[in-house]
Amino acid sequence: MTERVYYTSDALEMETDVVSCTRQEDGRFHVVLSATLFHPQGGGQPSDRGTINGVPLLQAIQDGHTLVHIMEGPVQPGKAHLLVDAEVRNLHTRYHSAGHIIGLAGEKFGWLGVKGNHKPGDGRIVFDALATPEPMTIEALATEIGALVQRSESRIITEAEGKRLVTWGTLKPYACGGTHVLNTAEIGDIRLIKMKEKKGQLSVQYELDA
CATH class of the missing domain: 3.30.980.10 (Threonyl-trna Synthetase; Chain A, domain 2)
Known part of the structure; x- marks a missing residue:
């Protein structure tokens, strides 16, 4: 389960780990992180935007018990730098x-x-x-x-x-x-x-x- 760091922190940058990256039929990629700063679509609030290792985040969503980051391109499993769009x-x-x-x-x-x-x-x-x-x-x-x-x-x-x-x-x-x-x-x-x-x-x- 992804740790939701935004629950307790207002930070806009952090280091984390990419658990998995799966290519979808539409050409986008679903990325699961060990911990995230990105608030997903839900509770009436739109998804955060930003980048993971420089790759643009299109949307974060809740899929069952999994928080999925829908990415424009692939992000290799391992260490990753998150940057939330501050504006x-x-x-x-x-x-x-x-x-x-x-x-x-x-x-x-x-x-x-x-x-x-x-x-x-x-x-x-x-x-x-x-x-x-x-x-x-x-x-x-x-x-x-x-x-x-x-x-x-x-x-x-x-x-x-x-x-x-x-x-x-x-x-x-x-x-x-x-x-x-x-x-x-x-x-x-x-x-x-x-x-x-x-x-x-x-x-x-x-x-x-x-």
């Missing part, structure tokens, strides 16, 4: 963190975030209504979100009952395997684009500056 990681991290903040803000009005898409350009949080949700406008939600970001709370990562919990300062923690900013202020302005309620669910679209 892509930073944008994905800010979008994912923004999703947490939107979810926390929604709970103040009686809405529970149940699903999120943190892809840049298509950010979206879906809420279910709790017992008796309060009336909420896009303006009211935006105000609460802005206040949470501006608290400049520092990230805290803990573990409980085998789950990785992520939060900032005294905010409510969420179980999450994604990457997150060190301080809420790093997220920047969160712009709410659209809010739509349908069949008891509330969908909120959002975007950030690149």
Whole structure:
């Protein structure tokens, strides 16, 4: 099983070992590492990009219990140097963190975030209504979100009952395997684009500056 170093480290470079490299019918290569810094597609967060021994990583995915690195070319088994694309990681991290903040803000009005898409350009949080949700406008939600970001709370990562919990300062923690900013202020302005309620669910679209 691949060690997910990004769970505990924000490093963008490291040395590891290539366990296997298998050519696929489409001409790409599936690489399995002993340890990785690359966050795979999942949890609403897009895959990291970068290189392994200089070979471009197209996408990292979870295939059952195996984390697979889909590569543009072959990478020989043995020692390997990983380099994460810092610009892509930073944008994905800010979008994912923004999703947490939107979810926390929604709970103040009686809405529970149940699903999120943190892809840049298509950010979206879906809420279910709790017992008796309060009336909420896009303006009211935006105000609460802005206040949470501006608290400049520092990230805290803990573990409980085998789950990785992520939060900032005294905010409510969420179980999450994604990457997150060190301080809420790093997220920047969160712009709410659209809010739509349908069949008891509330969908909120959002975007950030690149």
